[in-house]
Amino acid sequence: MQELLKTIADRVIAGRVDAQSPHPPELAGQPGVKELVTQALDQGADPLTVLNQGLLAGMEVVGRQFRDCEIFIPDVLVACQAMRAGADLLRPHLREGGASPLGKFIIGTVKGDLHDIGKNLVSMMLEGAGFEIVDLGINVPEEKFVEAARAHPGVPIGLSALLSTTMVNMEKTIRALRAANLPGGVKTVIGGAPITQEFADQIGADAFAPDASLAVEAVKRLMAA
Ligand code: B12
Incomplete structure (x- = not known):
């Protein structure tokens, strides 16, 4: 599971949304954040762990690289897109089953x-x-x-x-x-x-x-x- 979470973080950094996405060309044909998050959930991963150790771990690196001028705004935007795609998949799993509104x-x-x-x-x-x-x-x-x-x-x-x-x-x-x-x-x-x-x-x-x-x-x- 640790390996899968690390790959999710790497795909956020690379801005790879899903397997069909043309970006980045060197990962053509490879799964993106959508497929990998789905795989982690199917394997019974805790959604909060996927969020923290997958998606947010990736965004942390993106933040550091942006600060150090190693990447630029377009790179940050594709990373954000990948992060959002993963977060959208986690959202329903983070809901406490049928909780009445607080x-x-x-x-x-x-x-x-x-x-x-x-x-x-x-x-x-x-x-x-x-x-x-x-x-x-x-x-x-x-x-x-x-x-x-x-x-x-x-x-x-x-x-x-x-x-x-x-x-x-x-x-x-x-x-x-x-x-x-x-x-x-x-x-x-x-x-x-x-x-x-x-x-x-x-x-x-x-x-x-x-x-x-x-x-x-x-x-x-x-x-x-
Ligand atoms: C992604 C990003 C962007 C994206 C934003 C896309 C989007 N839709 O949000 C884009 C590329 C558009 C962007 C633009 C800019 N950015 Co920017 N960006 C970032 C980056 C890399 C990551 C931010 C992020 O999403 N982090 C991940 C999330 C999950 O973390 P978070 O936002 O901190 O939120 C967590 C907590 O803070 C807290 N939290 C957040 N909100 C709230 C609210 C409440 C109520 C509570 C309780 C908690 C809470 O909970 C969250 C989850 O755990 C940061 C670097 C960084 N390390 O923060 C720079 C950064 C924030 N950006 C920066 C800059 C300078 C800019 C620009 C001015 C760049 C430019 N030259 O144009 C523009 C400003 C645009 C504007 N007017 O807002 C600087 C800010 C420096 C400063 N001290 O002011 C940073 C720190 C990068 C840097 N080191 O230079 N950016």
């Missing part, structure tokens, strides 16, 4: 920021834990968060940011939510690669989680508080 959760990537893989993973894990997700998408302005909070009273809100230049928009969003003075207030949880607990405290977010699994716990804690 409540809703609003989530979006803040203004100026187009990164959505982390946000989508957090959504997927929360969905799996029994939450109904209201996904506002990417590049979400403060007003849209406020509008959603008004439409879904008492529902906690998750903010995602991946850029140091857009982290500041988390603070603006939290301020706008407070200024809207909604009955019962609004609880916020934030996350994204550059986000820390210290930053969350500094901007007055109610919670922070460094990854999708801990996000589920953080949201459950927020709702119980």
Whole structure:
């Protein structure tokens, strides 16, 4: 199984979605992430292990190579496509069988920021834990968060940011939510690669989680508080 998980990570890095995909030419005819994830699930692999040790392990390498300028935006985009194809297959398996909705959760990537893989993973894990997700998408302005909070009273809100230049928009969003003075207030949880607990405290977010699994716990804690 370890070998298969490693191959899944390698195929994410190579951006190979499936066996029919023309990219990359040197892997023509070879299985892609879709076939390999299906194979792992058929062999009884734990979906969370496939996510963490296959798909996310691959994305970690992609992140490092992008940072070190070894690969460029088009390479990152094909890797993201492969990662998404695998995540789509895992989604139904991550759902707790027939769990009744625990409540809703609003989530979006803040203004100026187009990164959505982390946000989508957090959504997927929360969905799996029994939450109904209201996904506002990417590049979400403060007003849209406020509008959603008004439409879904008492529902906690998750903010995602991946850029140091857009982290500041988390603070603006939290301020706008407070200024809207909604009955019962609004609880916020934030996350994204550059986000820390210290930053969350500094901007007055109610919670922070460094990854999708801990996000589920953080949201459950927020709702119980
Ligand atoms: C993929 C990627 C892209 C893709 C995005 C595709 C997409 N649909 O998302 C593309 C190619 C479009 C892109 C563009 C850019 N990117 Co980019 N990108 C990345 C990369 C390689 C991976 C990010 C990722 O998806 N990681 C995998 C996911 C699973 O991890 P994650 O997002 O951190 O999410 C986890 C946690 O953080 C947490 N989490 C995330 N959100 C939330 C929300 C809540 C509520 C909670 C609780 C938790 C939580 O849980 C998630 C799951 O465990 C990172 C490198 C890195 N190491 O992060 C750079 C990176 C983020 N990008 C970077 C840059 C600079 C850019 C560009 C400016 C590049 C350019 N010159 O144009 C543009 C900006 C575009 C924009 N306006 O947003 C920099 C940011 C540097 C900085 N400190 O600001 C990074 C760090 C790369 C680098 N080292 O230079 N990028």
